[in-house]
Amino acid sequence: MTTAEVNKETSHDVLDRYLVEHSMRRTPERYAILDVVVARRGVFSFDQIERELATTITGGISRSTIYDTINILIDASIIQKVNLPIKGTLYELCSNERHCHLICTACGKVKTVVDKHTDAFMNTKRYPAFNANSYHITVMGLCSTCSRKARKTKSND
Numbered sequence: 001m002t003t004a005e006v007n008k009e010t011s012h013d014v015l016d017r018y019l020v021e022h023s024m025r026r027t028p029e030r031y032a033i034l035d036v037v038v039a040r041r042g043v044f045s046f047d048q049i050e051r052e053l054a055t056t057i058t059g060g061i062s063r064s065t066i067y068d069t070i071n072i073l074i075d076a077s078i079i080q081k082v083n084l085p086i087k088g089t090l091y092e093l094c095s096n097e098r099h100c101h102l103i104c105t106a107c108g109k110v111k112t113v114v115d116k117h118t119d120a121f122m123n124t125k126r127y128p129a130f131n132a133n134s135y136h137i138t139v140m141g142l143c144s145t146c147s148r149k150a151r152k153t154k155s156n157d
């Protein structure tokens with residue numbers, strides 16, 4: 001189930017193959033979007049990708065091209081959609097190790113952590129009449145910045 005790590009080189013090969021197989025054009029924009037996506041750690045939003053491309057590529061890349069390319073990358077199994085509470089639809093690399101998402105309910109920051117204990121536990125879980133092949137764990141709480149702020153406001157009362 002664990003996919004080999006996706007880096008710049010291997011992801012270019014995967015996208016090359018996909019575009020050729022589907023008789024799609026291998027435009028520089030698609031590879032520029034791929035590079036931005038592959039360099040990401042953890043989850044990312046459409047807007048983050050759009051903003052980053054606007055700073056790295058003169059004139060940026062149109063929303064529809066980004067949108068089409070994101071869907072190509074999902075179909076090519078390079079990235080996947082993640083739906084997180086209070087965050088909505090985000091994306092992450094398919095190759096990311098099995099992990100938990102820590103979501104700050106105050107500022108919305110999402111941290112992706114690999115937790116070996118949870119993973120070991122989940123690997124021992126068996127459910128009746130169900131063959132599990134993946135899991136997604138989301139932990140809600142306050143990030144360190146927001147808990148510091150919360151403590152300050154409390155002490156000012």
Ligand SMILES: [Zn+2]
Binds near residue numbers: 082092099101
């Ligand atoms: Zn995830």
Ligand SMILES: [Zn+2]
Binds near residue numbers: 105142144147
């Ligand atoms: Zn926070």
